[in-house]
Amino acid sequence: MIIYNVTINIDHSIHQKWMQWMQNKHIEDVLATGLFNHARLVKVLVEEDEGVTYSVQYFTDSKDKLNDYYKNYAPKLRQEGLQLFGDKMLTFRTELEVLNEYFHSEN
Template identity: 75%
Template sequence: MIIYNITINIDLSVHDKWLLWMKNKHISDVLATGLFKNARFVKVLVQEEEGATYSVQFFVDSRDKLNEYYKNHAPKLRQESLELFGDKMLAFRTELEVLDEYFHAEN
């Protein structure tokens, strides 16, 4: 399992518009590619002077599917975010490989 993680810092001047777009459009658009199993959207809990930081994590079964996303879908989806939010949004991407998962015995 691979987690495609995008960490985004969003300027407060467009925060509310961006948050609605993420929840109601962008995450759904990425999942609609059919390549990812699920997604998790979280707020990074740090106090910042400017903006707010979030992370969206998309879970994918294989490197091949992630590469297909990069090749056939990512450019269009990234372009849309640039057109809507431009320099009010700073994003960086990380790929994480899940090695093991552990749970509390009562879960």
């Protein structure tokens, strides 16, 4: 399992507009590529004067699917965010590979 993680800091002045766009359009557009199984939107719990930080995690089965996303879909989808929010939205991306998952077992 590969996680494509996008961390975004959103300026307070556009926070509500960005949140609506993410929840009602952008995440669905990324999932509509058919390359990701599901996504998770989480708030990063830090106090910041400059804005609010979120992490969007997109889950896929393989690095090949992620590379397909980068090549065929990412430029257009990233451009839309830049056009809407410009420098009020700062992002960085990381790729994570799930090696194992552990769960608490009750004895």
